[in-house]
Amino acid sequence: MHIAEGFLPPAHAIGWTIAAAPFVVHGARAVVKEVRENPESTLLLGAAGAFTFVLSAIKLPSVTGSSSHPTGTGVGAILFRPPVMALLGTVVLLFQALLLAHGGLTTLGANAFSMAVVGPWAGYGTYRLARRASGNLLVGVFAGMMIADLSTYVTTSLQLALAFPDAESGFLGAAVKFLGVFAVTQVPLAVAEGFLGVLLFRVLTVNARPELERLGVLRPQPTDEATR
DSSP, X not given: OOOOTTOSOHHHHHHHHHHHHHHHHHHHHHHHHHHHHOGGGHHHHHHHHHHHHHHHTOOEEOSTTOEEOOOOHHHHHHHHOHHHHHHHHHHHHHHHHHHTOOSOSTTHHXXXXXXXXXXXXXXXXXXXXXXXXXXXXHHHHHHHHHHHHHHHHHHHHHHHHHHSOBTTTHHHHHHHHHHHHHHHHHHHHHHHXXXXXXXXXXXXXXXXXXXXXXXXXXXXXXXXXXXX
């Protein structure tokens, strides 16, 4: 959910930028550390960023001043942990603002906080809980990617409600209205994104199993020596 350029009051735009900044700086350090210690991760990091860029560029009109779209941040959060996605997601949002006019520079902090910070953390936490409860990777991936999307939508709705409270019912009334309007497009998109994540990880388990094992997503397969 990209909030459009100039749509937020200046104080809100600055506040969300300040809130997102520590996560992005931490994410930059996490990316540098990952690349330095594991150079072979560079390709998969780029793929995670590209996946987020492509999915979040699929924009559907929604509430005035915003839009509905998949986020794609759950993949990177599951593979590399949420701090990495704080940087990758912000870079994606910056390029989309400059190249596609999705979101904007003044609202970059707010959009980064919802999509690159809250979404990845909520999605990763859900992934861990679902996987621990079910013992199944794909169940965890589905739940994690769906919640990463939904939590972004909820955060954006609250950001808009905070900036534009209802004249009669205030913040809560505005939040209910924004959440309700977004839900028409965002809930189906979140479910679809969960299924897409399942398909993607099916492919990765076949074609990139050693990398998934190194990242701790999959347990190493027993070797022939260990099974003798």
